[in-house]
Amino acid sequence: MSEKKEYNVIGMTCTACANNIEKRLKKIEGIESANVNFAIEKLNIVFDETKVKQEDIINAVKKGGYNLEEEKKTRNVIIPIEGMTCTACANAIEKRVGKLGGVDNVTVNFATEKAIINYNSDMTRLSDIKSAIKKAGYTPLEIDKTDEIDADKLRKEKEIKILWYKFLTATVFAIPLLYIAMGHMIGLPLLKIINPEINPINFAFIQILLTIPIVIAGNKFYINGFRNLIKREPNMDTLVALGTSAAILYGFYGTFEIMNGKLEFTNNLYFESAGVIVAFILLGKYLETVTKGKTSDAIKKLMGLQPKTALVIKDNEEIEIPIDEVEVGDIIIVKPGEKIPVDGIVVEGHTSVDESMLTGESIPVEKNKGNKVVGASFNKNGTIKFKATKVGKDTVLSQIIRLVEDAQGSKAPIAKMADIISGYFVPIVITIAIVSGLIWYFSGATPVFSLTIFIAVLVIACPCALGLATPTAIMVGTGKGAENGVLFKNGGALELTHKLDTIIFDKTGTITEGKPVVTDIIVTDTYSKEEILSIAASAEKGSEHPLGEAIVKKAEEKNISLKKVDKFIAIPGYGIEVIIENKDIYLGNKKLMIEKDIEIIFEKESNKLATEGKTPMYIAINGKLEGIIAVADTVKPSSKDAIRKLHNLGIKVAMITGDNKKTAEAIAKQVGIDIVLAEVLPQDKANEVKKLQKTGDKVAMVGDGINDAPALAQADVGMAIGSGTDVAMESADVVLMKSDLEDVVTAIELSKATIKNIKQNLFWAFGYNTLGIPVAAGLLYAFGGPKLNPMIAGAAMAFSSVSVVTNALRLKRFKPSHKR
Secondary structure (H helix, E strand, C coil), X not given: CEEEEXXXXXXXXXXXXXXXXXXXXXXXXXXXXXXXXXXXXXXXXXXXXXXXXXXXXHHHHHHCCCEEEECCCEEEEEEEEECCCCHHHHHHHHHHHHCCCCEEEEXXXXXXXXXXXXXXXXXXXXXXXXXXXXXXXXXXXXXXXXXXXXXXXXXXXXXXXXXXXHHHHHHHHHHHHHHHHHHHHHCCCCCHHHCCCCCHHHHHHHHHHXXXXXXXXXHHHHHHHHHHHHXXXXXXXXXXXXXXXXXXXXXXXXXXXXXXXXXXXHHCCCHHHHHHHHHHHHHHHHHHHHHHHHHCHHXXXXXXXXXXXXXXXXXXXXXXXXXXXXXXXXEEEECCCCECCCEEEEEECCEEEECHHHHCCCCCEEECCCCEECCCCEECCCCEEEEXXXXXXXXXXXXXXXXXXXXXXXXXXXXXXXXXXXXXXXXXXXXXXXXXXXXXXXXXXXXXXHHHHHHHHHHHXXXXXXXXXXXXXXXXXXXXXXXXXXXXXCHHHHHHHHHCCEEEEEHHHHHEEEEEEEEEEEECXXXXXXXXXXXXXXXXXXXXXXXXXXXXXXXXXXXXXXXXXXXXXXXXXXXXXXXXXXXXXXXXXXXXXXXXXXXXXXXXXXXHHHHCCCEXXXXXXXXXXXXXXXXXXXXXXXXXXXXXXXXXXXXXXXXXXXXXXXXXXXXXXXXXXXXXXCCCCHHHHHHHHHHHHHCCCCEEEEECCHHHHHHHHHCCEEEEECCCCHHHHHXXXXXXXXXXXXXXXXHHHHHHHHHHHHHHHHHHHHHHHXXXXXXXXXXXXXXXXXXXXXXXXXXXXXXXXXXXXXXXXXXXXXXXXXXX
């Protein structure tokens, strides 16, 4: 049985680390897939739990020098407690709460009268913890929400702080080191005690003393770098460790030679190169970590949308409880200006709700009794009561967060190319560095010059830029999609969407509203339009047919009173027969009129209605045709504009429907459809998708019903309308949260923008290394150009990763064309 797990990966420094972990895991029997995302430091793994245990996975990663932390729904809460009189009370609470399943740690501080509890919210609830405290004989008070801790956020903030202090330490010592080593060469004053011409030994030793704290600040580069080299899994740290170690060792050699009287070595110690390189790279890692954090802002925004408490009715009283304690079936009150805490159905009241957090649509949606409301949406102006239908991880918001997290943790096909190159990159760079140094040495260059070339090549190469190019852009792109109501379920879907040639739309509920409405009423001189509508609506009141429901709804909208029906007979396939006020009435299709020998007038009008995609309902009173009521499934206002924009993007548009060809072609004509696939049975929709794929087209299917699910799965990209069924959404690659075809355009535009950004990143990363390494190897110098100083190489390496992540962050400025 396959099990899917997500872990935080601790200890990675570049994409070579991520590739090494993947290689190790894929060697283990029973692991079906392992995907390490360096940008968000997570491992997504699918494995057969009958063949491999979680401990085996964790141990395999540990052997590689990294740690895994299971992605659990852990929460840390601080609960104030009333009623404690001594430390024995605190111990009693700790024992009682500690026995609950899912509680990892509990500490009760008698002095502050607070309990600090770390627990897994999948295994136990906050209400269980409070209940345990009560059973121990004490009173849990309201939690101070400001005391809640996000463990992952804290860990990342701590990492950023440590990197900042390490960079500061390295800089504090690197600046005087650089001044002492090189200042006197450009005429800057130097104290006699460390002047190389007066006290050369002191000059060398002061540089050693200043270099030691810098090496300590960058100790991770050396520990990880040499450990991975020994394991034959070299990474970015290996390059830094080898390059700076070579400089330091040569410095020690130079110091030894100075002590033996060879004063010419005072100009070739190279401690300052090592020190400045480490400082620059620490700065680069700090900036990279900070900017990487910004790529997941979308998730943080989504998580921050949910209110912390809910106002629940219990025993006819309004009680404010933490949102974690809300249960399905609870009746919740939401007042104007408050957020709706969980998903539910309105049972009382009416209001307008801002659902822009969910759909990206700024216009508020009216909510009345029976309407659905979604957790985290904003109640604008009325008080409503609603029954909770989905809570916790089942809410729409939680599902959106899960979809976005899964997409951000996945790899797009374009990322595989970068991963393959990154895997071979470091060994190739080490080889180039050694070969370059040796070529220059045997060509007659000094050992110092050859060493400079060796260090510069090692230090300028940066596999991080390659590895960050794709995942950072995908993270920002999927997050931006969520903000605009477009959810990409994986990186592959985000990449493939920009390649689409043809899009197939299901007609009902996708291009059209999916709800028939009365569009035309044609009458003779005997009855007015209102009278005909009143008679027809009275006749259809007992009918469950969608067309009949449309007529009744139209009468309700016009406040037309209905008449008493004395007789009702349904005639399947034809219509109905009723008696109202002693009048014999037939209401139905043309076949019914022919069957009952009623003369068909309005022939011209009915043909015109049919060509417009409308269904004429004939009404005959006492054997004479008195009117036609036309009913149609109207086109959504945005459909025509969306299809025009798709044409502008060079995409062919098809429509698939079970309707007759005439009606389908009428709808297609209204909105500008290229290909009409009419009278298609539900089970044949997937075959129609296959036919278009056989022509070589990349095909997307957009639908909302259960019968669309096979076609959504068959398409290269399946897009489910968010108002559709769970089955359709499960089968799709992209979920469009609004029932608006403009979002199909948004999905394509966002995919194009993201892929363009990825290509820019890859071009920069490849271009940087393609140009940087030959320059570092002395290619320009060989033809009379400049030599690359290792310190400049270190700075360039540090900022290459930052520039890639910063470019990815530009995607945050993306706006769909219909919102510009």
